[in-house]
Amino acid sequence: MTSALTDDDLRRLRRSGGAAACNDQKILTMLREIVERCPDEKIHWLLGDGRDEILAGWLERRLIAPGRLAAMIDKANGVRALRALAAKDLQQYADEQRRSELPRRLFRRLDKLLRANPQRFQVMILSDKPGSTYWTLAGRPASAIFSEREQELRAHVFGLALNTLTETPGAGKQTQFLSAAELERYAFGMLERTARGLSLDQLLLGLVQTFGLKPSFQELPEEDLLNDHPFESERQGIETHDPPEFPGNDATLPAARALIDSLTARQTDVLRCIYAEPDNQREIATQLGCSQATISTEKNAIGIALNACAAPDEQVEVLATTIRHLNGTPQ
Amino acid sequence: MNEPTPYQPRSRERPTELDATWRAASNAHYALFAETRGTIAVPGEIWTILAEHATEEDQLLLAVITAPLNGETVAIIPLASESLYATEWDLAIPSAVLGYEVIAQVKLAGTVASAQLDQRLSSLPPHVMGELEELAHAAEQGASIPPAHLSVGPWVLSEADQRLQIRAATAQVLRRYMNPAYQDPSREWLSFGSILLRHSRAIGVELDTLIEPEWARIAHDELDLFERVPARKLAALLQKLQVKWNERVRDSLYKLVLDRYNPTEALQGSALARRQGKRTPKAKRSKAPLERRERAAEEYVTAVENGLSEQ
Numbered sequence: 001m002t003s004a005l006t007d008d009d010l011r012r013l014r015r016s017g018g019a020a021a022c023n024d025q026k027i028l029t030m031l032r033e034i035v036e037r038c039p040d041e042k043i044h045w046l047l048g049d050g051r052d053e054i055l056a057g058w059l060e061r062r063l064i065a066p067g068r069l070a071a072m073i074d075k076a077n078g079v080r081a082l083r084a085l086a087a088k089d090l091q092q093y094a095d096e097q098r099r100s101e102l103p104r105r106l107f108r109r110l111d112k113l114l115r116a117n118p119q120r121f122q123v124m125i126l127s128d129k130p131g132s133t134y135w136t137l138a139g140r141p142a143s144a145i146f147s148e149r150e151q152e153l154r155a156h157v158f159g160l161a162l163n164t165l166t167e168t169p170g171a172g173k174q175t176q177f178l179s180a181a182e183l184e185r186y187a188f189g190m191l192e193r194t195a196r197g198l199s200l201d202q203l204l205l206g207l208v209q210t211f212g213l214k215p216s217f218q219e220l221p222e223e224d225l226l227n228d229h230p231f232e233s234e235r236q237g238i239e240t241h242d243p244p245e246f247p248g249n250d251a252t253l254p255a256a257r258a259l260i261d262s263l264t265a266r267q268t269d270v271l272r273c274i275y276a277e278p279d280n281q282r283e284i285a286t287q288l289g290c291s292q293a294t295i296s297t298e299k300n301a302i303g304i305a306l307n308a309c310a311a312p313d314e315q316v317e318v319l320a321t322t323i324r325h326l327n328g329t330p331q
Numbered sequence: 332m333n334e335p336t337p338y339q340p341r342s343r344e345r346p347t348e349l350d351a352t353w354r355a356a357s358n359a360h361y362a363l364f365a366e367t368r369g370t371i372a373v374p375g376e377i378w379t380i381l382a383e384h385a386t387e388e389d390q391l392l393l394a395v396i397t398a399p400l401n402g403e404t405v406a407i408i409p410l411a412s413e414s415l416y417a418t419e420w421d422l423a424i425p426s427a428v429l430g431y432e433v434i435a436q437v438k439l440a441g442t443v444a445s446a447q448l449d450q451r452l453s454s455l456p457p458h459v460m461g462e463l464e465e466l467a468h469a470a471e472q473g474a475s476i477p478p479a480h481l482s483v484g485p486w487v488l489s490e491a492d493q494r495l496q497i498r499a500a501t502a503q504v505l506r507r508y509m510n511p512a513y514q515d516p517s518r519e520w521l522s523f524g525s526i527l528l529r530h531s532r533a534i535g536v537e538l539d540t541l542i543e544p545e546w547a548r549i550a551h552d553e554l555d556l557f558e559r560v561p562a563r564k565l566a567a568l569l570q571k572l573q574v575k576w577n578e579r580v581r582d583s584l585y586k587l588v589l590d591r592y593n594p595t596e597a598l599q600g601s602a603l604a605r606r607q608g609k610r611t612p613k614a615k616r617s618k619a620p621l622e623r624r625e626r627a628a629e630e631y632v633t634a635v636e637n638g639l640s641e642q
Contacts, residue, residue, distance in 0.1 A: 007387070014379070014450055017354040017430055067431025071412045074379065074429065074452060078387030085390070147535070151485040156533065159489030193488075195534045195573075212415050275355055278362035296366070303363045313457045320356035 005030050007078050014074055015279050021073055022064050030079075031055060031063070034086050043094040054094075062093045095167050098174055102213050106177065107131070107204050113184060114200065120188060124197035131201035137191045145197040150209060153202060157210040160189045164211065177213075255310045256321035262305045266290075268326060270298040275323050353427040354453040361451060372396045372405055372448055375460040377429065379449040380407065382507045392508045395435055395455060397467065400442060406512075408440045408467060409505060416494050417484025419477050420519070422459075422466050429453055434484065437467045438516040439502055441509035470513075475525030475552065488533040490520060490579060523583040524552040530572040541571055555591045556584075557627050566638025576639055581632060588628035594619050 005026040013021045021027045035055045040047060046054050063069040068089060076082035114121045114135050124142060125134040136142040146153070163182055165175040178186065190198055190206065208214050263271065266288070273284040285292045310318040372378055379391040394407035410424065410433040417423060421434040429452060455463065462481050469477050477483060487494055495517050502516045519525050528550050531538040538550055548554040556565065574580060618624065 011450060014452060015358065017358070017453070067426060067429070070430045071433075074393060075390045075412075077381070077385055077389045077391050080387050081390055084388065144535070152532070152535075153485075155485035155488045158485065158487065158492040158494055159533065161489070161491035161493055193533055193573075210415075271359070274362050275359045278355075278358040299363055299366075303367070306360075306363065316353065316357045316360045316454065317456070319360055320352040323352060323356065323359075 005079050005082075010073060010076060010079065010082065016277060017070065021069050022059075027069070027073075030083065031059070031086060034083065034090055038087070038090060042091060045098050046094055057097070058090060058093045062089065062096070098167070099177070099213060102174070102177055103204060103208050106183075106207060106213075107200070109176075109180075109183060110187060110203055111200055113180075113187060117184075121191070127199075131204075132199055134197040134199045135187075135191065135203075136197045137188070140192070140195075142191070142195055142197045145199075146194050146202060150205070153206045154210045156190055156193050157186075157206040159193060160186060162186055177211075178207075252310070252314060252318045252321045253325070255314065255318045256325050258309045259305055259318060259322050260325060262309070263302065267298050267302050267305075270295060271302055271319075272323070272326060274299070275319075353456065354430055357454045358451070361454075371399060372445070372451070374398055375455045375457075377410065377452045377454060378407075379452060380443055380508055381447045381449050383444075383447065384507075391449060392505070393429075393433065393452065394443075395460075395463065397440070397464070399445075403445050404442050405445055405448065406440065406442050407509065408435050408437055408463065409501075409509075410435055411501070413497075414484075416497050418492075418494050418498065419483045419486045420466070420470060421484050422463050423482040423484070424455070424459060428455060428459065435463055435466075436498070436501070437463070437470045438498060438513055438519075439505055439511065440467060440470070440513070441505065441511040443509045447508070473518075473522075475519050475522040475550075476528055486529060486532055487520075488529050495520070520579065521583050521586070522552050523580070523587040524550045526574060526580060526583060527568070527572060530574050534573060536572075541568060552587055553591070555588075555593050557588050557592045557631050558594070562631055562634030563638040563641075566635050566642060569635070569639060570642055576636065581636070584635065585628045585632050588631045589624050592619060592624045592627045594623070594627075 003026065009024075009026055013024060013027070032055055035051050035058065043054065046057075049057075059069075072082060072085045072089065076085055111130050118138065120138055121135050122138040122141065123133060124136040125145065127133045134145050162178060162185070164177055165179060167175055186207070187203060190203060260268070269288055270284065273287060277283060281292050281295050285295050288295070306315055306318065374396055376396045378394060378396060380394050381391065382389050393410040395410060396405055397408055398406040400406055410429075411421075412431060412433050414421075414423060414432050414434045417434045418438075420438045421436050424433045424435055426432045466477055466481055466483070476486075484494075498516050502511060505511065515521075528538055531541065539547065542549060546554060546560060549556070549560070554560065569576070569580075619627075
């Protein structure tokens, strides 16, 4: 039987950067308990799949890939705090699953709303695809269309301060997210504030991106089914809010190679161990069959070699490249 | 008012390669040099921070160290994982740094006691730290909008934006952890130049295209409106920008005129002195008396208000 998770375990997992947590039996046991103990009425729409499936889905779609588990471990001061964070996250996951159909429904509602109010809204640029049709205000027609910048779109949606309907976990039916009046205020407000024409896809994208309504896992449909697919504009090039990432070109490889060439076999092993568990010198000594003093000496030698190969600002990056290279996955 | 200090970026070049191993590599680097560098936190490192009277149920605050102020205090910028609510004053930190996406909230910066630093998690790559310093510097200088090229969230275009409320609420929560550097984290909303810029952004028109070239400094709150911009023209500009006249707009305009009003005769006096070969005083020209500036501000604001109602 797995022993209970302790605060020391949390500190250890934080040191290793959360990646180890995904395979940590104590963490998995705790998460399983949270799923098992969650009252039926809070997640009843997921129960058809069984609680094991709920745990698997939660882990796969929310906790591991986007790094939420690591984020929770970093933030929790103790096991009790981690449990509270995880229970809240499970509820958010369940709500997210429940509203996976919401964008599609909002698309239909917006389309109907715009067409049903010719005294308020008028077509600016007609397209055979409803999502690509541009709309403007009938009383103040725009002369330009909105540029495809997602950041700006979101800024306007935030500016409208929409009142969203809250989800009641026990409710049998899902909420509409926005009341009819509020949806109309949204469409009118966006066209008024931007003073430009907006496509139906852009109007929907504004809501989806601002309120995080996009399901975190959704298989994209076949191309021939895209006619009125809600995310068509996004697929056609509207910038999405992906986090900035680092470029993939590796300029640190020569320095990493130089470092590898200058290390002895034992120093290479020590570097690998430090990379996996940076603070655990005793464990590393046991693992490599030598004394802690030897590990300390080897660490100094690696540090000197690193200083010789790379400027201080580049050393972390060079180490990352070195480890990838040692593990056989150079860029 | 002090001259803004020019910003000196540490490094603006992006490194060529980094990925999700950054956090592990950063900690390995720390372990390699821990014995020689001691245990002090250095700028760019990310630490967890304990609340001042922490309990097991508390959450830890994640923050970037920006400066060790003395042996007992460090300056920090808090990190938040709710990147959905990022504003233009929140820098997106690449997910490689911690293993998940976070934002650095420069408007919520502050100081904590060194004893509150709990555990080192990672460090910012030099180019990201450079961007963060640039954003923080702009905030410290009281800029109404941040530099354009940084990876920040969407602009706040309206006072009703829920992100301002979230920022204010977060600032309250953070008082358990730190002494805030900004008493009002939404202060940029009190600037008249910022209001004009945000509304021009909202309607998708460059402010420069709506104003006369000599008014360019209006966006930075550096123009003497009373002397340079007729009230009816400003009223027309506000209308074009769809700025709704409310207490905040009125107060910010009043404050701007009060701060910047410098009557023409003072300029003439100084110019005359120079023409007569007298030395220009080294000290900055003193402002008109407060009472006179207050009168000018009141008069100007009322004239703009009247201009708006006529239009």
